[in-house]
Structure formats: structure tokens, C-alpha cells
Amino acid sequence: MSDPTPPTKHATANPKTRRQIMRSLTMGGAIIGASLFGFFPVLRKWTPRLRPPGALPEREFLAACIKCGQCVQVCPVRAIELGDLDEGFGVGVPFIPPRAQACDFSCDAVQCVLSCPTGALDHAIIKKEQVRMGLARLDRPGTCLARKGEGYKGPARPAPFKGVHRYAEIDRWKPVKLAEYKYDLDVCDLCVRECPVANAITMEPMSSDPGDRRRTPVVHEACVGCGMCEMICPTEAASIVIDIRRKWGDA
Amino acid sequence: MSLLSSLKIMLGAAPERPRGYTPEAAAMHEAKRQIKGADRAREIKAAHAEHNSHKWRNIRWATLITINMVFVLSFRFDVQLVEGSLTGARVIGFHMADLNSAIQVMLAYKVILLNLVIGTTTVFLMWWLFGGRTFCSWSCPYHLLAEIAEKIHLALAARRMVVDYPLHRGARTVLYVVFALLALISGYTVFESISPTGIVSRALIYGPGLAMVWVMGLLVYEIVFIRRMWCRYICPIGLTYGFVGAISPLRVKYNLENCLHEGDCRKVCLVPHVLECTKKTYAEDVEVAISADCTRCGLCIDACPTGSLRFEVKGLNKLL
Numbered sequence: 336m337s338d339p340t341p342p343t344k345h346a347t348a349n350p351k352t353r354r355q356i357m358r359s360l361t362m363g364g365a366i367i368g369a370s371l372f373g374f375f376p377v378l379r380k381w382t383p384r385l386r387p388p389g390a391l392p393e394r395e396f397l398a399a400c401i402k403c404g405q406c407v408q409v410c411p412v413r414a415i416e417l418g419d420l421d422e423g424f425g426v427g428v429p430f431i432p433p434r435a436q437a438c439d440f441s442c443d444a445v446q447c448v449l450s451c452p453t454g455a456l457d458h459a460i461i462k463k464e465q466v467r468m469g470l471a472r473l474d475r476p477g478t479c480l481a482r483k484g485e486g487y488k489g490p491a492r493p494a495p496f497k498g499v500h501r502y503a504e505i506d507r508w509k510p511v512k513l514a515e516y517k518y519d520l521d522v523c524d525l526c527v528r529e530c531p532v533a534n535a536i537t538m539e540p541m542s543s544d545p546g547d548r549r550r551t552p553v554v555h556e557a558c559v560g561c562g563m564c565e566m567i568c569p570t571e572a573a574s575i576v577i578d579i580r581r582k583w584g585d586a
Numbered sequence: 587m588s589l590l591s592s593l594k595i596m597l598g599a600a601p602e603r604p605r606g607y608t609p610e611a612a613a614m615h616e617a618k619r620q621i622k623g624a625d626r627a628r629e630i631k632a633a634h635a636e637h638n639s640h641k642w643r644n645i646r647w648a649t650l651i652t653i654n655m656v657f658v659l660s661f662r663f664d665v666q667l668v669e670g671s672l673t674g675a676r677v678i679g680f681h682m683a684d685l686n687s688a689i690q691v692m693l694a695y696k697v698i699l700l701n702l703v704i705g706t707t708t709v710f711l712m713w714w715l716f717g718g719r720t721f722c723s724w725s726c727p728y729h730l731l732a733e734i735a736e737k738i739h740l741a742l743a744a745r746r747m748v749v750d751y752p753l754h755r756g757a758r759t760v761l762y763v764v765f766a767l768l769a770l771i772s773g774y775t776v777f778e779s780i781s782p783t784g785i786v787s788r789a790l791i792y793g794p795g796l797a798m799v800w801v802m803g804l805l806v807y808e809i810v811f812i813r814r815m816w817c818r819y820i821c822p823i824g825l826t827y828g829f830v831g832a833i834s835p836l837r838v839k840y841n842l843e844n845c846l847h848e849g850d851c852r853k854v855c856l857v858p859h860v861l862e863c864t865k866k867t868y869a870e871d872v873e874v875a876i877s878a879d880c881t882r883c884g885l886c887i888d889a890c891p892t893g894s895l896r897f898e899v900k901g902l903n904k905l906l
Contacts, residue, residue, distance in 0.1 A: 355752065355753065355754055356754055358753055358799055359753040359754040359756070359757040359758075359819070360755055361719050362757065362812070362819070362820075363757045363760060363764075363814070363820075366761065366780070366820055367761070367764055367768075369780055370765070370768070370776050370779060371768075371776070371798075372779045373774070373776060373779040373780075374772075374774075377774065387673055395773075396775060397697040397775070398694035398696075398698070398773050398774055398775060399689065399691060399693075399694075399695040399773055400672050400775075401674040401675050401683060401684075401687050401691050401702075401775075402671075402674075402687070402775075402784055403670040403671050403673045403674030403675060403687075403790065404670060404671050404788060404792055405670040405674065407792060408661050408669045408670065409669070417788060417792055417795075419795035419796045419797055420779075420795065420796040420797040420799070420800060421796060423779060423780075424774040424776065424778075424779050425774065425777065426778065426779040426780075426784075426785070426797055427673070427779075427784055427785070427788050429802060439848060449606060450669070450676070451701075452670075452674045452676070452681055452683055452699075452701045452705055453674070453683075453691055453695070453699055453700055453701065453702050454697070454699040454701070454702075455695075458699075462787060474756075498854075518680075551775070555708075567648070585782065
């Protein structure tokens with residue numbers, strides 16, 4: 336058969352083209368579907384995370400973060416990690432696991448904030464006292480050594496714990512492994528002793544009896560929620576923890 | 587080819603045969619028509635006899651690996667030469683932000699910081715200079731993985747174990763709009779959570795995680811079902827840089843004169859629609875600049891037995 340004019344092309348007339356379009360629609364739908372899975376962990380709050388200093392409110396933070404990890408790179412104690420697939424839209428978004436490695440403001444200024452290219456870590460924050468990541472709370476008063484009037488000997492977090500902390504009196508520039516630094520305390524006051532922010536937490540006597548060795552840690556408004564107390568707490572699990580994003584006065 | 591039709595083809599329109607030719611091109615087409623089939627076959631065979639080059643591929647792979655290793659090593663050894671990852675970085679102090687990630691952030695966050703403007707402008711100028719989608723083939727780590735997957739796919743296809751089920755190229759344009767709208771409406775950088783470019787770049791620098799399972803899944807899918815699915819039909823990053831490359835001075839140029847029209851270039855090309863002009867009677871002029879979607883990967887230049895395709899910097903040839 337010889338046909339001088341080429342057959343008119345009609346997208347849906349050709350079954351091969353039609354199948355291709357159906358395939359494209361299905362695949363496109365599948366990709367969009369896959370991307371929308373990210374909603375679940377975020378909306379259901381499957382993985383609440385302590386965000387680095389200066390982080391915007393969670394919703395804005397997830398939007399503004401370009402997921403580059405520059406904050407991870409500048410942190411001298413490597414406190415910052417990036418989110419994984421199970422965090423949905425939080426993939427590649429930085430967080431701090433305070434029990435494993437808290438932010439102790441070893442960098443003096445807020446290096447992670449300065450490194451952020453998008454302002455997801457708010458550039459209005461210029462010193463650690465302005466930071467509000469959360470608030471410390473005595474979660475397990477029953478296990479707190481100070482409240483039992485007990486002392487503490489040895490490393491706050493023995494090996495194989497890998498977390499580090501800057502002891503300015505040893506080396507200002509090189510953080511030391513907690514597992515390699517030994518304490519000898521009459522009454523445990525590690526959370527107060529190592530807190531990087533002035534007047535954020537104090538040890539208060541539990542009775543008016545001067546012979547009573549028992550003390551209780553009290554968190555004040557200056558607390559920035561960096562997580563140092565949670566990391567240094569020698570009880571397993573930590574007696575004091577950070578409430579993520581809780582503000583002073585919140586329930 | 588006009589800028590408009592170049593963009594139209596990139597967005598998914600089928601390339602068309604030119605309506606007319608320049609006199610020189612018409613004469614060449616006519617001269618080629620005179621050559622008999624047997625002569626043509628002999629010519630093609632002879633041209634291929636001594637031709638086996640991987641020059642540009644090797645240079646490109648070396649560049650791609652170097653770029654990514656600079657990120658990795660710079661962090662590992664704390665030299666602070668390059669900080670960050672491919673989505674956003676500081677190179678010797680200069681901000682750089684991946685254009686597509688930056689667009690996603692701007693749409694989702696709706697506040698644009700000066701740093702981001704600086705970073706985006708730097709990257710825009712850089713990739714404009716280097717050709718736009720050069721980002722894809724010369725620095726995206728997923729591109730390299732996908733190239734390896736493509737080789738496996740082709741090897742299996744040659745043994746008739748797998749078949750390519752191509753999608754419509756317009757799918758990428760639709761997805762581009764959808765992802766832009768999703769970012770704007772939902773206020774989350776939706777695409778970033780599945781972007782293999784960001785995931786692989788971060789995995790290299792900060793260590794792999796669960797997200798690499800998604801990337802591996804994509805690669806397996808590309809091997810078994812759809813050749814180069816992500817880069818060809820889905821990735822909005824490619825389209826973003828395609829727009830940049832549409833006006834770039836660095837491009838691949840085609841010369842009709844010695845071309846044998848055997849189509850080896852189109853077989854190796856990620857985006858064969860840009861090489862439509864290499865089909866017999868499809869070149870409207872003797873010299874044709876390859877259009878916007880081209881990733882400047884150089885595979886066609888390596889494949890061409892007659893040197894009819896080459897890199898060109900617009901305007902520079904006249905200066906020299």
C-alpha cells in the first residue's frame with residue numbers, strides 16, 4: 336500500500352503513544368506519591384528533634400533549610416547530625432542528639448548559625464545566651480544523685496561513650512572525650528558544673544537543715560536547651576533531659 | 587534553531603524536521619543523496635575502523651569524581667576549602683547554592699536571605715558560563731551512578747533480558763510545575779526529600795543512611811524498566827539548569843559536512859532529541875548549535891567517527 340500523505344499524528348490514536356502516556360502518568364503519580372510520604376513523619380511528629388541553635392520554628396525551619404550540612408561541618412564537637420529518610424521532609428535537616436553529643440557552645444560564638452546560607456538558623460542570634468532550643472527538665476528526680484545526696488567518682492560517661500566536651504582549663508581548642516575525664520565530687524553537680532550558660536541551672540538545698548547533703552537542680556529562665564546537662568548526667572537514663580522547643584512559661 | 591523552539595523541545599515537544607534549508611545546507615543534503623547505499627555503508631565502516639575514543643567521558647568522570655571528593659576530603663580533613671554539599675556550599679568563603687534547591691527553599695519559606703541571593707547568583711553565573719546542564723553530567727553524583735546503571739541496562743537489553751519502556755519527556759515539565767506548586771502550597775521543600783542528587787551528595791560527605799535505599803531502588807528500576815528514568819523524565823534540577831544552559835556560550839556544535847548520519851551520537855545521548863539535527867536531512871544549516879537540554883557530557887563527541895560534533899564557545903571562535 337502506498338500512501339502519499341503521511342498518517343495524521345494523533346496522540347491517542349496510536350496505541351503505543353497512548354501506552355507511553357499512561358505509563359508517564361502512572362510513573363509521575365508514583366514519584367509525587369513517594370515525595371508526599373514525607374508528610375507523615377512531619378505531621379505525625381514521629382521523630383521530634385532538638386534543632387541546632389537559632390533554628391526557626393519547626394515548620395519554617397524545614398522550609399528554609401537547604402539541607403547542605405554546613406552547620407555540621409563547622410561544629411567543633413560535631414554535635415550536629417542530618418536527618419534520614421524516616422524523618423520525611425526532615426531528610427538532610429540538621430538536629431542534635433543531646434544525650435549522645437550535646438552542643439556545649441565550644442565555638443564561643445554560634446558558628447552553625449553563621450554558616451547557615453538560608454537563615455534557617457536565624458542570623459539574629461549572635462550569642463549563646465539568645466539561643467532557645469528547648470528547656471532542661473528534671474525528668475527522673477528519683478535517680479538524680481544530687482537529690483540522694485550522693486557524690487560521683489570517675490568519668491561522667493564511661494567508655495564506650497564517644498561524646499566530647501570542651502574543658503577550657505585543659506585545652507581551649509581541643510575538646511576532650513567525656514570517657515577520659517575523671518571527676519571526684521562529694522555531691523554530684525555535673526549538670527550545673529558543666530552548663531555553658533550562666534545562671535541557667537543551680538543546685539538548691541532540699542531542706543533548711545545545714546547537715547542535709549541533698550541538693551536539687553533547678554532550671555531557670557536563662558536555660559537555652561543546649562543539652563549539655565542531659566549529656567553529662569551520669570545516671571542511666573539521664574535524670575535531666577531537654578524538652579524540645581519548650582519555652583519558659585509553657586506547660 | 588531559535589531559542590523558543592529549543593526550549594519547547596526541552597519541555598517535551600517533539601523536534602520537527604526543518605521547513606527549509608540554507609543554500610549551502612541544501613547543496614550538502616543533495617550531494618549526500620547522490621551517494622549509493624553500498625558506498626555509504628563502506629564509508630561508515632571505514633570511518634569507524636579507527637575510531638574508539640572515550641576522551642571526554644574520561645575527563646568528565648575525573649572531573650565529577652574530583653568535585654565530589656573535594657567536598658568529602660575537605661570535611662574529612664577539615665581544610666575548609668569547600669564546606670557543605672552540592673545543595674549548598676561555601677567555596678573558599680564564597681556562598682554557592684544549588685539553583686533548584688534554592689528555588690525550592692524560596693518557594694517554601696517565602697523569605698529570601700541575602701546569602702541565598704549571593705549563592706544563587708554565583709552558581710547561576712558559573713553554570714551559565716559552563717553550559718547549564720553541565721551540572722548534571724559533570725558534577726551530579728547520581729548522574730555517574732545512573733550512567734553505570736545505564737551500562738548494565740544496555741548490556742542486559744542486548745541479551746534481551748530487559749526492555750526499555752520510555753516515558754513521555756513532557757513528564758519532567760509537569761513534575762517541575764507540580765514540585766514548585768507543592769513547595770509553594772505546602773511550605774515544605776517536598777522535592778528535596780526524594781532528590782537523589784542531594785541524598786547521594788550528603789551520603790558521600792556525611793555518611794550514608796536509609797535514604798540511600800531509595801536511591802538504590804531508583805537505580806534498580808532504571809536497570810530493569812526505564813533507561814535513565816530519573817535524569818530523562820523526572821529530575822527538575824535538570825530542567826532548571828537546562829534553562830540556564832539555553833543561553834550559555836559553551837555548547838556542542840554540529841557540522842553537517844562530513845556527517846554520515848549513522849546515528850551513533852543519538853545512541854549514547856542522554857537527551858537524543860537535542861541531536862535530531864544529525865538525522866539525514868534534518869539540519870537546516872551547515873552548522874547547528876545543539877539545544878538547551880544538552881548536558882555537554884561529550885559522549886556524542888567521543889562517539890562521532892567523523893568529528894562532526896565538537897565543543898564550542900560562542901564568539902570565541904571568531905576572536906581566535
